[in-house]
Amino acid sequence: MLLRELENYTGQLLAIDRFRDYAPNGVQVEGRSEVKRLLCGVTASEALIDAAISWQADAILVHHGYFWKNEDARIVGMKKRRLAKLLQNDIGLLAYHLPLDAHPELGNNAQLAVQLGLQGDSRAGEQDLLWLGSPDVPLTLGELAARAERVLARKPVLLGDASKRVNRLGWCTGGAQGYFDVAIAHGCDAYLTGEVSEQNYHAAQEQGVGFLALGHHASERYGVQALAAHLAGKFELEWRYTELANPV
Known part of the structure; x- marks a missing residue:
């Protein structure tokens, strides 16, 4: 090739x-x-x-x-x-x-949804990078955080009431904490991304919406693997993923 x-x-x-x-x-x-x-x-x-x-x-x-x-x-x-x-x-x-x-099947947001059992139904935000949807089964914010920790092998930062029921949520991998307000405007009970900023804490507390910071690296492991597997299958390439630990 x-x-x-x-x-x-x-x-x-x-x-x-x-x-x-x-x-x-x-x-x-x-x-x-x-x-x-x-x-x-x-x-x-x-x-x-x-x-x-x-x-x-x-x-x-x-x-x-x-x-x-x-x-x-x-x-x-x-x-x-x-x-x-x-x-x-x-x-x-x-x-x-x-x-x-952004890719609807191979992208980081799509692949994170597969990993965490999220079902996307629409997009929002700049260039449609924010995904909106729901969990596959009824969950509290604390249960969603526990699922993320189990799957990603990294304890997320949880802001908000862990007992809050999550019926509607938004997510965007990486450094997308700036989309929190957009998720809130779209009626989300919780928002998931990679990183967290100081002002996210106050927004979560005052608006009653949960926030999970999963880790920038941890939230973006899966798109590149899906893309590499797709390319390898199509063009008969040998491929390998190398995981390099990153706490951020």
Whole structure:
């Protein structure tokens, strides 16, 4: 499978042209032209690159790549080390940010719903990134938090009354705590995301809506794995997911 053919197919699959994003989606670092082994992970850290080198991967597929808005553009320090290892080993880097959050089947929100037993029925928020729906069975906020801890192997931050019944909820993986007010406006009893900010506590207390911060990394493990499995099945690639512990 040619790297550029893989990029073209994935770009169409995830409809990347539909999104206003903070970083380029697709090939961010060009490697060898042919891809047979694809290693995936959440973030293109140096540790993930080391894992790709050890496994002799041809390309890396991630959710969090490089070249973020307002970052230092100089190729120095950490960025130099990462890019040097990719270039020296001729390993390509493909990254998909918001398009991977949003995909209705393979995306982070869709895959988190599968993991936690959530049933989505509509979208809201900027670029339809906020998912709305309900749990598969009646749950309290505390029971939902316990389910998330069991599935994600990480204790979430729970804001609000643990005994509150959750009939309607919203979720958006990663650093989407800013959608809390949108979820409240859509009648949600609880909101799930990766991160939490100071003002979320007061909003949860004063408006009586639960908030679960699952962990940015923990909430975004599953989309990249679903995408890699899909690509491997379609193009007969060998793939592997590398989990690198991240408490954030």
